[in-house]
Amino acid sequence: MDTLQLFWNLVPVTLVQGLIYALVALAIMIPFRVLSVPDLSSEGVFPLGACVAVALIAAGWNPVLATVAAMLAGFLAGMATALIHLKFKVHSLLAGILTVTMLWSVNLRVLGKPNAPLFGFDTIYDWVSDQILANITMQIVFFAVLAVVILLFLWWLLQTDLGLGLRGIGANPHLAPALGVGLVAYTTGGLGLASSISGLAGALMAQLQGYADVGMGVGMLVNGLASVIIGEAITGRSSLFRQIAAPIVGAVVYYQLSSLALALGLNPSDLKLVTGVFVLVTIGWPYLVGRKVSGTGL
Amino acid sequence: MSSTNPSTPVLQLDGVCVTFYPGTPNARTALDNFNLSLHNGEFTVVIGSNGAGKSTMLNVISGAVAPDRGKVFLEGKDVTQMPVHKRAAYIGRVFQDPMLGTAPALSIEENLALASRRGLRRGFSLALNGDNRRRFSDILKPFGLGLDTRMGAQAGRLSGGQRQVLALLMASMRKPRLLLLDEHTAALDPGTAELVMQATRRIIEEDELSALMITHNMQQAVDVGNRLLALNAGRIHLDLDSQAKAGLTVDDLIQRFGTLSDRQLLHA
Numbered sequence: 001m002d003t004l005q006l007f008w009n010l011v012p013v014t015l016v017q018g019l020i021y022a023l024v025a026l027a028i029m030i031p032f033r034v035l036s037v038p039d040l041s042s043e044g045v046f047p048l049g050a051c052v053a054v055a056l057i058a059a060g061w062n063p064v065l066a067t068v069a070a071m072l073a074g075f076l077a078g079m080a081t082a083l084i085h086l087k088f089k090v091h092s093l094l095a096g097i098l099t100v101t102m103l104w105s106v107n108l109r110v111l112g113k114p115n116a117p118l119f120g121f122d123t124i125y126d127w128v129s130d131q132i133l134a135n136i137t138m139q140i141v142f143f144a145v146l147a148v149v150i151l152l153f154l155w156w157l158l159q160t161d162l163g164l165g166l167r168g169i170g171a172n173p174h175l176a177p178a179l180g181v182g183l184v185a186y187t188t189g190g191l192g193l194a195s196s197i198s199g200l201a202g203a204l205m206a207q208l209q210g211y212a213d214v215g216m217g218v219g220m221l222v223n224g225l226a227s228v229i230i231g232e233a234i235t236g237r238s239s240l241f242r243q244i245a246a247p248i249v250g251a252v253v254y255y256q257l258s259s260l261a262l263a264l265g266l267n268p269s270d271l272k273l274v275t276g277v278f279v280l281v282t283i284g285w286p287y288l289v290g291r292k293v294s295g296t297g298l
Numbered sequence: 299m300s301s302t303n304p305s306t307p308v309l310q311l312d313g314v315c316v317t318f319y320p321g322t323p324n325a326r327t328a329l330d331n332f333n334l335s336l337h338n339g340e341f342t343v344v345i346g347s348n349g350a351g352k353s354t355m356l357n358v359i360s361g362a363v364a365p366d367r368g369k370v371f372l373e374g375k376d377v378t379q380m381p382v383h384k385r386a387a388y389i390g391r392v393f394q395d396p397m398l399g400t401a402p403a404l405s406i407e408e409n410l411a412l413a414s415r416r417g418l419r420r421g422f423s424l425a426l427n428g429d430n431r432r433r434f435s436d437i438l439k440p441f442g443l444g445l446d447t448r449m450g451a452q453a454g455r456l457s458g459g460q461r462q463v464l465a466l467l468m469a470s471m472r473k474p475r476l477l478l479l480d481e482h483t484a485a486l487d488p489g490t491a492e493l494v495m496q497a498t499r500r501i502i503e504e505d506e507l508s509a510l511m512i513t514h515n516m517q518q519a520v521d522v523g524n525r526l527l528a529l530n531a532g533r534i535h536l537d538l539d540s541q542a543k544a545g546l547t548v549d550d551l552i553q554r555f556g557t558l559s560d561r562q563l564l565h566a
Contacts, residue, residue: 178386
């Protein structure tokens with residue numbers, strides 16, 4: 001019962017973690033499912049957001065503006081990935097890897113050193129309330145509300161003419177230009193939007209934990225993918241709303257499952273392997289039970 | 299598009315040359331100093347054996363292929379450097395493959411909503427609302443395929459013929475200045491092909507559209523349209539206006555045109 005007690009005590013903290021990383025999962029889902037242009041650059045964009053926010057706050061900037069700047073930095077990174085993919089005709093996965101690689105150096109430059117603390121500076125949370133940093137329940141509410149706001153925003157956006165254009169590219173990139181949807185403009189905008197959400201997550205995490213570290217993003221791609229896959233298995237993809245909700249639901253569940261696994265004695269260094277296997281099993285389950293699977297795979 | 303001088307051709311191709319794989323042993327001249335003027339209201343059928351340049355011509359017009367030499371004009375405007383998505387403001391296109399003309403993961407009404415903004419700025423207003431749903435339902439009803447009762451169904455679930463009807467509607471719904479039809483009934487069974495062809499004629503007639511239709515079906519070439527172009531080796535071999543075209547039979551066509559392809563014989 002010790003292990004379960006340990007897990008139970010950690011549920012609130014893990015919930016906050018899951019809700020922040022839900023944003024990264026959204027940033028993975030949008031290019032992947034909406035645009036059909038997989039972009040895996042969150043491993044570099046998440047720390048970019050963190051480094052930009054911390055560097056600016058430490059330089060005296062208003063933390064809200066610093067967070068917005070972090071989102072803009074994310075947007076630019078997404079644009080870079082899109083342009084590498086479109087103009088250099090590089091597969092989007094490779095384009096994302098190139099962006100992550102280049103961001104490693106960029107992040108170091110932005111922060112000035114491998115990690116930097118935020119002691120004594122106001123963060124965005126101080127603007128929300130005095131007590132939130134000490135009160136886990138308030139944090140849960142804050143991040144849950146944020147996740148819901150972003151969910152509703154994306155749900156609305158993807159139903160506008162502009163959003164339908166984005167979905168059109170994902171559904172049929174051959175047809176979209178014939179209907180006036182410019183591939184370059186829309187893909188750049190779409191990947192930029194997704195990466196700006198990653199940047200936001202990084203900025204929020206850095207201000208919550210009180211520091212930024214250039215290595216903050218390492219390994220989060222697999223976690224994000226697992227979150228998307230688990231979420232889609234839970235909510236299904238039968239409607240636009242479910243598709244957008246999936247990464248959020250999935251991230252919350254995934255991080256709780258990880259916490260449970262660790263509490264049950266899983267070696268932390270084995271966590272990545274177990275995550276990978278779990279993702280494969282979730283994707284592969286329909287094939288394993290012999291169900292007919294239509295369309296392309298992951 | 300604002301009103302232009304009625305004598306300005308809807309489409310003009312000037313000295314267009316396209317060679318694939320230039321300088322290699324596979325070099326193939328698809329269009330050879332190609333000139334064409336299409337005026338308002340001309341419904342032109344294009345025939346020719348494989349490799350004659352028909353699809354390349356459509357691709358040069360739509361912007362999918364850039365000519366090595368020559369210019370493309372739409373309504374008097376030089377669009378040679380204009381990318382596909384900007385030219386889409388003038389052009390509606392139906393592809394041969396029914397899978398290419400609709401977005402399979404989107405619903406019927408979402409496909410129509412997407413098509414309804416061809417040539418218009420896309421902004422932040424909701425793509426679907428009560429008004430345009432009614433409009434889409436009215437557009438779909440006359441085809442008797444029941445599509446108006448299942449507008450929320452994914453386009454990918456429809457049969458090839460239904461998707462092609464939808465593709466035709468999507469291409470023509472905003473009265474394009476030029477409708478490009480690339481063997482759009484070739485992949486359909488005879489019954490559905492006939493349905494789509496009738497729908498095509500009705501739409502072109504009612505909206506007085508200018509159109510270029512490629513076909514390998516000699517009967518279609520004879521029955522449909524008010525102008526006929528026969529292409530061969532990247533050049534125009536035969537150009538019949540409505541008078542010359544009226545009363546042509548398939549045998550006449552085969553005799554006058556000469557070069558045959560197996561597909562043409564099969565359809566004759």
